[in-house]
Amino acid sequence: MLTALFREKVFSTIHYTREELKNLRSKRPIFLCPHCSSELNLRIGNQNVPHFAHHSQFQCAIGKQHESPRHLLSKQLLYERLREHYTEVSVEYYVKELQQIADIYVKTESKKIAIEIQCSSIPIPDILSRTGGYHSQNITPFWMLTQPVTVKQKGLLHLPSFQQAFIRYSPHIHHFLLHFSPEDRSFTLFTHLIPVSVSAFISATPVKIPIEQFTLPLSIPHSTVNHPYLLKNWNQYRMKWIYNKLHYNKAKSDLFLREVYREGDTFLYLPLFVGMPVFPHGLHFKNHAIEWQYYIWKDCLKKDRFISEEKVVKVIKRRMDRGYLEFRALPFVGGDQLLKEIVKSYLALLKDMQVVRRMDGGQYQLLEAWNCPDNFPGFEQHQHDFFPKWKHILKKV
Numbered sequence: 001m002l003t004a005l006f007r008e009k010v011f012s013t014i015h016y017t018r019e020e021l022k023n024l025r026s027k028r029p030i031f032l033c034p035h036c037s038s039e040l041n042l043r044i045g046n047q048n049v050p051h052f053a054h055h056s057q058f059q060c061a062i063g064k065q066h067e068s069p070r071h072l073l074s075k076q077l078l079y080e081r082l083r084e085h086y087t088e089v090s091v092e093y094y095v096k097e098l099q100q101i102a103d104i105y106v107k108t109e110s111k112k113i114a115i116e117i118q119c120s121s122i123p124i125p126d127i128l129s130r131t132g133g134y135h136s137q138n139i140t141p142f143w144m145l146t147q148p149v150t151v152k153q154k155g156l157l158h159l160p161s162f163q164q165a166f167i168r169y170s171p172h173i174h175h176f177l178l179h180f181s182p183e184d185r186s187f188t189l190f191t192h193l194i195p196v197s198v199s200a201f202i203s204a205t206p207v208k209i210p211i212e213q214f215t216l217p218l219s220i221p222h223s224t225v226n227h228p229y230l231l232k233n234w235n236q237y238r239m240k241w242i243y244n245k246l247h248y249n250k251a252k253s254d255l256f257l258r259e260v261y262r263e264g265d266t267f268l269y270l271p272l273f274v275g276m277p278v279f280p281h282g283l284h285f286k287n288h289a290i291e292w293q294y295y296i297w298k299d300c301l302k303k304d305r306f307i308s309e310e311k312v313v314k315v316i317k318r319r320m321d322r323g324y325l326e327f328r329a330l331p332f333v334g335g336d337q338l339l340k341e342i343v344k345s346y347l348a349l350l351k352d353m354q355v356v357r358r359m360d361g362g363q364y365q366l367l368e369a370w371n372c373p374d375n376f377p378g379f380e381q382h383q384h385d386f387f388p389k390w391k392h393i394l395k396k397v
């Protein structure tokens with residue numbers, strides 16, 4: 001904690017230097033917890049941000065929450081930055097109506113903003129309920145991820161589902177993740193995220209935003225709108241996913257593989273138009289693009305030469321209800337029309353690749369019947385025929 005009650009007033013360590021605090025501490029002042037009124041220790045080490053800690057944490061809901069040095073440092077840095085812009089900025093602000101504490105609270109003429117700094121994982125339903133609580137009080141929450149993000153190799157992020165929950169969407173930079181590193185005093189913006197597996201995402205070149213440039217709402221430096229999609233690697237990731245599935249899954253227990261085999265298709269040689277990256281909203285599927293696109297074929301396109309968007313949406317909905325497909329838990333991106341948008345984008349891709357034709361009245365007609373090669377030479381031929389169209393399409397998206 002950075003705040004305590006001192007002589008019946010709110011006292012915050014961030015307004016003082018280490019020396020001033022040490023001086024004050026030598027006079028044996030009494031600091032009290034604003035929430036449980038028990039006495040607090042003022043800790044002034046060389047490494048961490050000076051802060052308060054309970055003698056004993058028991059019986060204090062706030063004291064029980066472990067605060068890492070990164071959390072304390074993040075609070076201090078963000079507070080200092082926001083103070084340069086706004087007059088009403090508080091740290092550890094208690095929202096009475098919700099009985100919860102915002103790490104940082106900013107009040108402007110028109111808005112109330114609560115910043116929640118997240119260094120450790122919490123259940124996603126908690127994020128949702130806290131967000132809902134803030135909205136009910138007309139407070140705009142701003143969730144900030146400070147937990148370290150794993151960048152596996154250039155442009156490839158590994159995001160556990162908790163970190164995925166911080167993904168947002170903006171038309172210019174598509175799905176993005178904003179990460180704050182207090183040690184570097186800077187933000188990193190990963191934009192144009194494209195999933196290549198349940199937890200791996202490719203991103204455009206990350207953009208660093210020094211804390212001195214941080215604003216609310218976030219303004220994105222202009223020079224940064226360069227998005228080499230790295231899609232030249234898409235097929236490589238697609239094949240990797242297929243091989244991994246063959247390698248690690250038991251065909252008998254894997255719902256998806258069972259469906260493919262039962263249908264008599266060869267999983268290894270599924271046509272390349274099954275498993276296309278679909279922008280921008282295909283990211284919402286937790287399942288790989290191969291899975292949900294295959295179901296569209298199996299349940300719909302293989303059966304009818306003429307199909308409608310509505311029919312495809314219905315088919316996917318049924319698969320979702322039966323547990324074959326699932327959306328990611330992304331509390332900050334959503335919309336009622338997501339599935340419709342995804343289906344529309346996929347059908348548009350199929351149209352561009354001349355697999356289907358759009359007819360008057362909005363229906364689609366299948367031009368190229370389903371043909372799943374069952375041997376390697378057959379698949380090679382398909383690749384050979386398909387790649388020129390594919391490359392051309394991927395360049396556009």
Ligand SMILES: [Zn+2]
Nearest residue numbers: 033036060063
């Ligand atoms: Zn307390």
